[in-house]
Amino acid sequence: MTDENIKLIESHEHPLDGYLRKGRIPHxxxxxxxxxxxxxxxxxxxxxxxxxxxxxxxxxxxGCTGRIAGYLNFDSxxxxxxxxxxFAIGLSVTDPERKVIxxxxxxxxxxxxxxxxxxxxxxxxxxxxxxxxNFNYGMTGGQAGPTSYKGQFQSTSPYGSVEEPFNLxxxxxxxxAVYVARWTALDVRRMKDSFVEALSKKGFTFxxxxxxxxxxxxxxxxxxxxxxxxxxxxxxxxxQHGANTREIGIEMNGPMIVGKFVDIDGRPTxxxxxxxxxxxxxxxxxxx
Amino acid sequence: MSDESDSIEVMTGKHYTTGxxxxxxxxxxxxxxxxxxxxxxxxxxxAEHMARRLPQVNGNFVQFEDEIASIAGILGAxxxxxxxxxxxxxxxxxxxVENIGLGMMTETPCVIVNVQRGGxxxxxxxxxxQQDVMQVKWGSHGDYEPxxxxxxxxxxxxxxxIDCFNLSEKYRLPVTFLLDEVIGxxxxxxxxPSIEKIKIINRKKPExxxxxxxxxxxxxxxxPAMATAGEGYRVMVTGLTHDERGYPVISAEAQExxxxxxxxxxxxxxxxxxKLEEYMLDDADISxxxxxxxxxxxxxxxxRAREKGIKAGLLRLITVWPFPDERIELLADxxxxxxxxxxxxxxxxxxxxxxxxxxxxxxxxxxxxxxxxSPAEILKQIEKGVK
Numbered sequence: 001m002t003d004e005n006i007k008l009i010e011s012h013e014h015p016l017d018g019y020l021r022k023g024r025i026p027h028x029x030x031x032x033x034x035x036x037x038x039x040x041x042x043x044x045x046x047x048x049x050x051x052x053x054x055x056x057x058x059x060x061x062x063g064c065t066g067r068i069a070g071y072l073n074f075d076s077x078x079x080x081x082x083x084x085x086x087f088a089i090g091l092s093v094t095d096p097e098r099k100v101i102x103x104x105x106x107x108x109x110x111x112x113x114x115x116x117x118x119x120x121x122x123x124x125x126x127x128x129x130x131x132x133x134n135f136n137y138g139m140t141g142g143q144a145g146p147t148s149y150k151g152q153f154q155s156t157s158p159y160g161s162v163e164e165p166f167n168l169x170x171x172x173x174x175x176x177a178v179y180v181a182r183w184t185a186l187d188v189r190r191m192k193d194s195f196v197e198a199l200s201k202k203g204f205t206f207x208x209x210x211x212x213x214x215x216x217x218x219x220x221x222x223x224x225x226x227x228x229x230x231x232x233x234x235x236x237x238x239x240q241h242g243a244n245t246r247e248i249g250i251e252m253n254g255p256m257i258v259g260k261f262v263d264i265d266g267r268p269t270x271x272x273x274x275x276x277x278x279x280x281x282x283x284x285x286x287x288x
Numbered sequence: 289m290s291d292e293s294d295s296i297e298v299m300t301g302k303h304y305t306t307g308x309x310x311x312x313x314x315x316x317x318x319x320x321x322x323x324x325x326x327x328x329x330x331x332x333x334x335a336e337h338m339a340r341r342l343p344q345v346n347g348n349f350v351q352f353e354d355e356i357a358s359i360a361g362i363l364g365a366x367x368x369x370x371x372x373x374x375x376x377x378x379x380x381x382x383x384x385v386e387n388i389g390l391g392m393m394t395e396t397p398c399v400i401v402n403v404q405r406g407g408x409x410x411x412x413x414x415x416x417x418q419q420d421v422m423q424v425k426w427g428s429h430g431d432y433e434p435x436x437x438x439x440x441x442x443x444x445x446x447x448x449x450i451d452c453f454n455l456s457e458k459y460r461l462p463v464t465f466l467l468d469e470v471i472g473x474x475x476x477x478x479x480x481p482s483i484e485k486i487k488i489i490n491r492k493k494p495e496x497x498x499x500x501x502x503x504x505x506x507x508x509x510x511x512p513a514m515a516t517a518g519e520g521y522r523v524m525v526t527g528l529t530h531d532e533r534g535y536p537v538i539s540a541e542a543q544e545x546x547x548x549x550x551x552x553x554x555x556x557x558x559x560x561x562x563k564l565e566e567y568m569l570d571d572a573d574i575s576x577x578x579x580x581x582x583x584x585x586x587x588x589x590x591x592r593a594r595e596k597g598i599k600a601g602l603l604r605l606i607t608v609w610p611f612p613d614e615r616i617e618l619l620a621d622x623x624x625x626x627x628x629x630x631x632x633x634x635x636x637x638x639x640x641x642x643x644x645x646x647x648x649x650x651x652x653x654x655x656x657x658x659x660x661x662s663p664a665e666i667l668k669q670i671e672k673g674v675k
Contacts, residue, residue: 024535054520070526075517078526080390086357090364093348095518119353274348281343
């Protein structure tokens with residue numbers, strides 16, 4: 001990036017100025033990628049939820065979605081592949097007032113980082129996890145991943161993907177997440193409301209966003225432009241709040257069930273448990 | 289442990305306890321408020337002790353799903369503004385090395401206790417080893433200069449745990465506390481001083497407002513001031529090569545500047561960091577170089593050699609990394625032979641051989657794990673060496 005470019009961009013005002021990092025824009029996302037608009041929705045919803053921006057931390061792993069943390073002007077952490085969630089737990093438990101958001105991709109969160117996801121949900125860690133699912137490993141050139149559906153063509157599935165993909169909302173729900181929703185990248189208004197709900201809720205909250213990746217997913221699957229993927233979403237998305245998560249796995253040319261599936265109150269969080277332990281610890285030595 | 293103290297963090301008084309418990313108490317005295325870990329023999333007692341003690345001092349203990357999560361969690365906690373640690377053994381340390389690299393690159397203070405057992409692989413879970421010396425130096429990919437400290441007594445497990453935290457805070461990096469199974473499980477007398485007598489170093493904080501703060505701009509000591517999450521500085525932390533703002537820059541120039549500095553901050557401050565014990569070295573013409581448990585047997589062997597009129601001495605490495613090249617080279621000018629007893633197949637030995645530059649003979653006395661040296665067998669090598 002040349003200095004000239006920086007000047008050109010800084011001369012335009014953007015409604016999210018102050019929440020994007022100066023000098024880091026333009027971002028690296030491809031034309032037709034949905035990550036830019038999802039990033040906007042994330043900032044919008046943090047502001048709408050009314051958090052003190054000083055108390056917001058965004059943590060990412062590695063990958064295209066993993067770059068989001070670094071563009072946002074909150075405390076932002078771009079960690080190692082798959083490890084955003086445990087890093088986020090360390091941040092979360094050291095200040096119960098801190099809002100910790102993990103934003104990362106499907107490969108990062110559910111292949112290499114899958115173990116951390118299920119345990120964070122089980123222990124009801126006080127974090128919001130936003131997964132942008134683009135059905136493949138974009139950053140590394142379009143390999144198949146844990147969310148690639150059967151028959152999907154990727155560079156490592158040249159004959160079509162043969163494995164069963166993860167059904168992410170079902171995985172989250174069955175491991176104990178207190179809030180679970182799924183949207184496509186098109187549903188920006190519902191996505192925003194849903195992010196606000198997820199962020200405002202204590203405990204482990206999870207939102208899957210089906211994202212468009214024309215470059216490394218679309219081109220191999222007759223969806224070579226961002227708009228074609230969004231059209232596909234429009235055609236296949238079915239809004240069904242409260243759907244049984246067992247039945248919302250994604251198949252080629254099948255319906256994409258979106259909506260809010262889980263919203264549970266009253267389950268104690270990891271932070272609650274740790275505060276309870278401190279009370280017990282102090283009591284054990286006769287201190288209040 | 290006995291309790292003669294008013295402070296909850298510092299258990300001032302006399303105790304009879306194990307190295308693992310002493311390391312945990314030293315960490316608490318240093319101000320540790322977060323432990324993230326995963327059970328593994330022979331280090332689990334550190335975690336168990338912290339699970340009981342941390343809630344008493346308003347700290348948090350989280351038992352994670354594996355060692356990878358544990359190290360990631362303590363890095364996150366450190367950026368959350370508290371002193372944090374984990375404890376493990378060889379197999380767990382192997383799982384941690386990628387994120388130790390993240391800690392090096394992002395300059396994150398934290399402490400990793402590694403109670404060594406015999407390896408490779410599952411090896412000897414319950415028996416002693418000193419085989420992780422090189423893993424601490426080279427385990428993660430890329431260039432970095434680690435600090436590792438190795439105690440030889442239960443008292444040192446306490447005292448040097450505080451040093452580990454102080455060094456990690458001062459130089460902003462993960463520091464490895466390199467115990468071994470024998471030290472970890474051995475019971476000895478421990479005297480915990482009063483709280484005023486314990487010197488604590490905390491990370492340097494920025495003295496400028498957020499708009500002027502450059503998170504990776506360092507002064508003469510090459511260590512940048514550290515703002516943490518929630519302080520309004522909007523920290524930007526990445527494992528990618530970055531500039532002074534913390535922004536990723538993928539270029540050879542940025543790499544030179546960034547990686548050179550994180551190495552040089554240790555290299556240039558080596559003299560301040562390194563701690564050694566010199567025992568009967570003044571007139572020695574044969575010297576042992578050892579550390580940890582092995583150094584205890586080595587000291588016994590020096591005593592027996594002296595009784596027989598042999599001028600033997602011991603250089604004990606309290607700091608294993610950075611390596612005391614200069615002192616070893618001086619020693620090479622003085623003695624006819626250096627013997628290196630260690631419970632591995634020649635890790636510190638290689639470093640000593642490198643540092644002497646061919647000026648004297650270096651010989652290893654290796655045990656591959658599962659047993660410690662006896663003073664008698666080291667003495668035998670000393671006697672052979674002076675013949």
